Amino acid sequence: MTQQQKEFPVTVVTGFLGSGKTTLLNRMLQENHGKKIAVILNEIGDVNLDSELVVQSIGEELKIMNNGCVCCTVRGDLTKICLDLIKKKINFDHVVIETTGMADPSPVAQTFFMDENLRKYFYLDAVVTVVDAKHIDQNLAEIKETQDQIGFADVILLNKVDTIDEKRLQEVENKIKTINPIAKLFRTVNSNVQIGEVLAINAFDLQARIEINPDITKEYHEHSHDDAIQSIYLEENRPLDIEKVNRFMQLVLNELGNQVLRYKGILYIKNESKRIVFQGVHTTMGSNEDREWLPDEEKKTRIVFIGRHLPKDVLEEGISLCVAK
Template sequence: MSDKIPVTVLTGYLGAGKTTLLNRILSEPHGQKFAVVVNEFGEVGIDNELVVGADEEVFEMNNGCICCTVRGDLIRIIDGLMKRKGQFDAIIVETTGLADPAPVAQTFFMDEDVAEKTRLDAVVTVADAKWLTERLKDAPEAKNQIAFADVIILNKTDLVTPEELAAVEGRIRAINPYATIHRTQRAAVDIADVLGRNAFDLERVLEIEPAFLEEGHHHHHDEDMQSVSITIPGEVDPARFMPWVNELVQREGPNILRSKGILAFKDEPKRFVFQGVHMILDGNLTQDWKAGEKRTSKIVFIGRNLDRDSLRKGFLACAA
């Protein structure tokens, strides 16, 4: 993992403050160099003009949303960047405000060359404290951006009352109980809270917040967005689990925005960590279970119209 280039996907609805955050990242004296990929909807690029030109080269993809027509562009740009490895420390992809981040994230698993050379560090969503509640009613993309985030920058907090701020944070938590939230004005946030998070690594999330997958978390739910977490207090049989989870995401993939898990496989000293984006699953064996550590298996699903009982029954049937 260590020699893979980290990629941060910066998303958020139109006008939330993504470009402000990006400019802040690029102009702070952190000593790092970034390759920036900016995508906006429409043939004429404006975002490019708005991004400060520290030393960074901005690669622009126009006329199409990053999550549909220009995924090929993204793969080509990353491919080109890899030929200049060593000239930058990380990649930042700023999506159009109308993008669903899921297909963007999928690119980093689906394309073999991209997956071999880069790793998705985190999906960072900028949310507008004043308008988010309205957007959640009429813009499915806004809801997906919140559901999919590892880190949420709740911006423009100076434009709302403390009560309104608490209410909008409640809406965010109902959709995504797991993301870290930072309240900001003009996207003023410590760069370390946004970059180098390893937030897409469930292992690390659990180190920071051991209760991340605990029962009880899943009582948060939005009208149509849910999270379901299930724990087996023991080992899982891979011969049962693999076919079950593969069949599940093929069937329910469109409804499952994110899936993650840490499993203790029978007769396997290492822990198996997996994560998924819709129908794409990626997993591998990581570090050993420590001596005396309780071998438990936990998974979480975030998505729409999830059948909690069926998921629970299916996973529990995989117990060794």
């Protein structure tokens, strides 16, 4: 069968902000499974920092969809990008779509069995949902999409299990099984699942889905996000002082802790030859050294804050106060 006639499996990776989706995606790209993966990344906001945080060796197989959620405004873009992979004869065996943390995966999945053009070349292999074990209660209580993501999964990675004890873990697993009793569940730290458990597993069963939700095959789809949630992008070209950054972030979390859902960025730190990647969820924050700055790369700090009613001017001023002397 030629590339043009072959049907390609599609894996949709979903999960709320900061659950570990990008970590899972990097595992998929780095493991020695012999598959050539085309990646489609979607993020809310004009700037997609996730593309910076994904392994950078995949070149033209990496497609970015900015400024819109894949489950609503950019579904047409999703169809176009997938068909472009075929049209441009890009060499790939498998498509992985990482949705924004605010996406309901059902319309994304729906695109692949409702769109006749896509059906000729692609089929939905599995919906994989990454769940943050520590923050699941908060996310379920505040964000409708968290329940949709769990309910629609074929495979669930209960991630960050090292952050809670066994008794709490059992409670969380029971809660997940109440929402979705049919998904395969794996406990993970840093999304460390065997890739054979999430790729090319032929787990999506449309008939089973229709039994759960008969409306899934209807074309009409209405999806609304929490309008209070916004994405704020900040840049700073001057090198920062890491101690000042840490103090500033502690202040942000103390003052805006309930409003901040997710933050991530690449920091340009004074006297540091490597980029520093920092990210966090709610009030849990961490950072690590990344690769060396490239000779022709513009050194600058780029940060995205995602949350409710965030004061952009305060965050901008805070970053400017972190500039090194």
